[in-house]
Amino acid sequence: MTKDLLLWDQTIFKEQEYFELDFLPENLLHRDAQMRSLKFSVSPALRGSTPLNAYCRGAPGTGKTSAVLKVFSELENATQKVVPVYINCQVDSTRYAIFAQIFKKLFGYPPPSSGISFKKLFSQIAKHLVEKKRVLIVALDDFNYLMASKEADEVLYSLLRMHEVQPGAKVGVITILSDLTLDMVRDLTPQVQSVFLPEEIAFPQYSPEEIKDILKYRVRYGFMQGVISDELIDIVTGYTADTGDLRVGINMLKRAGLNAERRASRAISKEDIEKAYEGSRYIHLNYTIRNLKKEEKVLLKCIVASGKEEMMSGELYECFKEKTDLGYTSFYEMVNRLEGLKILSLNTTGKGTRGQSRLVSLMYDPGEVEKRIDV
Numbered sequence: 001m002t003k004d005l006l007l008w009d010q011t012i013f014k015e016q017e018y019f020e021l022d023f024l025p026e027n028l029l030h031r032d033a034q035m036r037s038l039k040f041s042v043s044p045a046l047r048g049s050t051p052l053n054a055y056c057r058g059a060p061g062t063g064k065t066s067a068v069l070k071v072f073s074e075l076e077n078a079t080q081k082v083v084p085v086y087i088n089c090q091v092d093s094t095r096y097a098i099f100a101q102i103f104k105k106l107f108g109y110p111p112p113s114s115g116i117s118f119k120k121l122f123s124q125i126a127k128h129l130v131e132k133k134r135v136l137i138v139a140l141d142d143f144n145y146l147m148a149s150k151e152a153d154e155v156l157y158s159l160l161r162m163h164e165v166q167p168g169a170k171v172g173v174i175t176i177l178s179d180l181t182l183d184m185v186r187d188l189t190p191q192v193q194s195v196f197l198p199e200e201i202a203f204p205q206y207s208p209e210e211i212k213d214i215l216k217y218r219v220r221y222g223f224m225q226g227v228i229s230d231e232l233i234d235i236v237t238g239y240t241a242d243t244g245d246l247r248v249g250i251n252m253l254k255r256a257g258l259n260a261e262r263r264a265s266r267a268i269s270k271e272d273i274e275k276a277y278e279g280s281r282y283i284h285l286n287y288t289i290r291n292l293k294k295e296e297k298v299l300l301k302c303i304v305a306s307g308k309e310e311m312m313s314g315e316l317y318e319c320f321k322e323k324t325d326l327g328y329t330s331f332y333e334m335v336n337r338l339e340g341l342k343i344l345s346l347n348t349t350g351k352g353t354r355g356q357s358r359l360v361s362l363m364y365d366p367g368e369v370e371k372r373i374d375v
């Protein structure tokens with residue numbers, strides 16, 4: 001009996017880092033094709049030429065950020081002549097902020113805090129690239145944040161036409177988008193479209209088998225031996241597959257491990273897993289709601305405010321119409337999109353036309369949804 005109990009200074013984690021969401025594993029499983037495409041796009045840079053542009057597309061938690069960071073770290077280890085710059089557009093969401101990050105990466109220090117004009121910032125970057133014969137590759141992650149603020153065109157235009165202002169400047173761009181309903185290329189102006197022409201790299205959702213493989217890898221390196229059984233990993237896999245977001249599973253393993261430790265147990269139990277899910281399931285919701293448009297949040301708020309478990313779509317539209325100036329077509333598209341994001345579920349009643357009689361319900365507890373909506 002006592003050998004099943006942990007002493008207070010013992011732990012069932014071998015490397016807890018393996019369960020952190022920003023942890024970059026040595027191997028990305030089941031992403032060989034995507035890694036190959038990414039490497040193919042950037043490979044001209046290794047020969048001193050302009051790389052191809054790329055566009056990574058896929059649902060949240062399908063490994064897009066990890067794949068790009070992986071390729072970037074390999075590039076950095078290989079040469080000083082190629083400079084990869086990773087931008088999180090949610091953090092740096094203006095053209096100026098993005099170019100300031102590029103400046104910092106190239107020069108090793110930030111632009112003067114007294115402030116310099118964009119034009120100056122731009123020309124210093126361009127000159128540096130030509131003089132030092134360096135090729136710049138910029139990854140714009142969560143690119144939807146730039147599309148919302150209309151900075152997207154200007155950022156791409158400035159990067160991809162740098163060679164016109166400074167002949168010899170070589171720049172490639174990789175955009176990353178988790179929003180499958182946005183058509184980023186179509187939404188750009190024709191002038192930008194004509195210079196961007198990206199290779200599209202699709203990141204499909206992982207199958208349950210693939211999810212299990214990836215989770216087992218974390219278990220092998222993150223936990224001591226025998227901490228979690230194969231049957232319990234199957235349960236975590238099932239919950240993860242429901243959202244399609246790997247972060248749910250990785251976070252569940254960590255929470256389940258901590259729950260076991262709290263009981264001073266050397267092994268994770270089914271209850272530890274179920275309790276972990278209560279917390280981890282909201283990881284996907286947090287991420288998704290943060291990325292919604294204002295009107296989509298208004299729509300969710302209408303459902304929450306109704307106090308009902310299910311709402312007829314016609315009735316929901318009445319509430320939505322009052323609070324926004326959008327018509328039925330936009331409403332209809334939004335409902336479908338929210339279903340695609342696994343926030344809403346839709347059921348048909350078999351009555352009515354054009355889906356007026358669909359039943360709409362939340363996939364999460366209304367109180368939890370409300371807490372995360374800031375409109």
Ligand SMILES: Nc1ncnc2c1ncn2[C@@H]1O[C@H](COP(=O)(O)OP(=O)(O)O)[C@@H](O)[C@H]1O
Nearest residue numbers: 021028029031060061062063064065066214246
């Ligand atoms: N193929 C994979 N192999 C191992 N871990 C992965 C893989 N794909 C994703 N992950 C892990 O899942 C989490 C989400 O991945 P991330 O790259 O952030 O997805 P995305 O950018 O598509 O939302 C991260 O913790 C990452 O380490």
Ligand SMILES: [Mg+2]
Nearest residue numbers: 064065066141
């Ligand atoms: Mg990402």
